[in-house]
Amino acid sequence: MPDATELSMLLAQIRAHTGIGLKEDIALLSDSLDPLPPGWHPNGDDTAAVPVSDGWQLFAIEGMQGRLVREQPWFAGWCAVMVNCSDIAAMGGRPLAVVNALWANAEEAPEIAPALMKGMRDACRVFGLSLVGGHTNMRAATPSLAVSVLGHASALLSSFAAAPGQSLVMAVDLRGEFTGPGNWNAATSAPPERLRRDMALLPQIAEERLAVACKDISQAGVLGTLLMLLESSAVGAHVHLPDIPKAAGIDWVTWLTAFPSFGYLLTCNDDQKDALLQAFHERGVAAATIGDIRPGNSLTVSDEVHSLEFFNLQHGLTGFSANESRRTHYA
Numbered sequence: 001m002p003d004a005t006e007l008s009m010l011l012a013q014i015r016a017h018t019g020i021g022l023k024e025d026i027a028l029l030s031d032s033l034d035p036l037p038p039g040w041h042p043n044g045d046d047t048a049a050v051p052v053s054d055g056w057q058l059f060a061i062e063g064m065q066g067r068l069v070r071e072q073p074w075f076a077g078w079c080a081v082m083v084n085c086s087d088i089a090a091m092g093g094r095p096l097a098v099v100n101a102l103w104a105n106a107e108e109a110p111e112i113a114p115a116l117m118k119g120m121r122d123a124c125r126v127f128g129l130s131l132v133g134g135h136t137n138m139r140a141a142t143p144s145l146a147v148s149v150l151g152h153a154s155a156l157l158s159s160f161a162a163a164p165g166q167s168l169v170m171a172v173d174l175r176g177e178f179t180g181p182g183n184w185n186a187a188t189s190a191p192p193e194r195l196r197r198d199m200a201l202l203p204q205i206a207e208e209r210l211a212v213a214c215k216d217i218s219q220a221g222v223l224g225t226l227l228m229l230l231e232s233s234a235v236g237a238h239v240h241l242p243d244i245p246k247a248a249g250i251d252w253v254t255w256l257t258a259f260p261s262f263g264y265l266l267t268c269n270d271d272q273k274d275a276l277l278q279a280f281h282e283r284g285v286a287a288a289t290i291g292d293i294r295p296g297n298s299l300t301v302s303d304e305v306h307s308l309e310f311f312n313l314q315h316g317l318t319g320f321s322a323n324e325s326r327r328t329h330y331a
Contacts, residue, residue, distance in 0.1 A: 004306040007241075010252055011301060011310050014223055017257045044232055044318060045159045046087040046216050047151070058151035060087040069143045072180065073112045075188070076145055077119020082187055082261060083216075084149035085127050089199045090216035090264060092206025093153035098124055099133045100147045103140035112143050120147065126192040127199070155206040157214035157266075162233035164295045166212060166267040170222065171280045171287040173198065173262035174247050178254075182219070184247070187261035198262060198283050210268065210276040217263035222256050223310055226265055227299060231317045236296035239310075241303050245286035267293055 036042070041049035047060040062083045064076045085095045100120060104113045113136075124131050129149070176186025187195060205211050215229040222244065230237055246255050262285070268276050273289065280287035297313040 004308065007301070007303050007306050007308055011308060013253045014221065014256050015311070017221075017253065041156070041158065042160055042232070044228075044321075046090045046214075047093070049091060049153070049156060049158075052152075055152060055154040056091070056093070056156050058088050058091055058093040058153055059148065060084040060151065061146060061148040062087075064145040064147075066142050066144055068180075069116065069145050070108065070112065073115035073143075074119040074122075075179070077116040077121075078123040078188060079119075079183075079261075080145055080147035081120050081123035081127065081129070081149070083218075084147055085123075085129075085151075085199060086216045086262070088149055088151035088153075089202035090157065090214045091151075091153055092155050092157040092203050092214070093151040094200070094203050095127060095129055095149050095151045097132045097150045098129050098147060100131070100145065101135040102145055103137045104143040105141060106139055108143055109138040113138065116143075116145055126195055128196060153203065153206065155203075155209070157202070157206045157211060159213055159215050159229045159232035162213040162229060162235050162237075162267045162293050164235055164293055166269055166293040167273050167289050168226075168237055168239065168291040168293060169211070169266045169268060169273070169276060169287060170217075170245060170290045171262075171264045171266065171285050172217070172245050172260050173284075174245065174286045175284070176247070176261065178250075178258070182254075182258050184255075184258045184260040184263075195262075198285060201279055201283060201285070202264070205266075205276065205279060208275075210272050210279060211266040212269065212272075213267040215265050217260055217265060219259045221258060222263075222265070223299065223301070224257075227311055227313065227317055229265060229267075230293075230297075230299060231313050231321050233293075234321055236294045236298045236300075236313070237291055238294055238300045238302065238307070239291040241301055243288050243290045245288050245290075 047058045049056040064080050069076045088095045173186040179185040217225045277287050299310045301310045
């Protein structure tokens with residue numbers, strides 16, 4: 001990309017497609033939350049984290065959009081479990097059990113509901129979980145699905161722990177393909193044992209103190225997810241585009257706005273970096289240092305020559321920030 005105009009156009013396309021607007025919607029609600037009890041982990045991370053005697057009890061929840069539920073019900077059920085497990089892992093935890101809430105209208109229920117349940121059941125078997133309860137409504141106006149997963153962490157990774165001077169690492173499983181718009185699927189056809197062991201890397205990393213902060217790459221894509229991490233920690237960052245692990249033959253806009261089935265952003269100190277990268281490489285997962293954490297509010301991105309601002313968090317994004325006064329309630 002020799003011309004800064006090309007980088008500028010790329011970043012504009014990513015901003016338009018990365019779902020940042022959906023994350024900004026969270027700010028409509030974040031100010032309405034009451035302060036949490038002393039010692040509890042802040043709202044705004046990948047999961048809720050409640051302190052217990054042997055670590056942290058983790059709670060995650062995800063909702064599946066109506067179109068995905070209607071058009072790909074098995075995949076929606078499978079993904080609903082998988083993304084929750086990934087959120088639990090991003091916090092340094094191991095998933096334990098699953099509950100769900102399933103809605104369908106009477107006309108579509110006979111076809112959609114069993115496929116949703118099969119997807120959830122198949123994913124639970126892959127990740128070694130039990131489906132322990134839920135709520136069912138077969139007379140709703142439109143099909144929808146929400147899934148919640150309970151987990152536990154002995155040591156916590158947190159979006160609120162990034163600090164200037166840390167390296168920014170991206171880990172992603174490139175052994176996949178696109179199955180539907182924006183979904184990089186490296187999971188549904190992978191060996192279950194490999195998936196379980198790959199996901200177990202994250203609590204191992206937390207317990208061995210190989211990283212400081214972590215966030216699961218969501219539908220907001222690489223840069224959108226990074227913005228949420230930066231907002232939580234009240235820091236800025238720089239990303240060097242050529243260093244980002246990318247599947248061959250995929251253009252940058254498609255890749256940077258994709259939801260990878262196994263993808264994480266982590267921060268670490270210099271003395272942790274080699275061991276962190278090695279942990280992923282030993283499992284066949286692509287991982288690289290893609291930038292660094294910096295003071296301020298700005299996320300900048302560079303190609304081989306030019307550097308431009310992607311987004312400035314001066315006015316926030318979701319409203320969940322270490323700068324908020326209510327943050328004092330969590331310490």
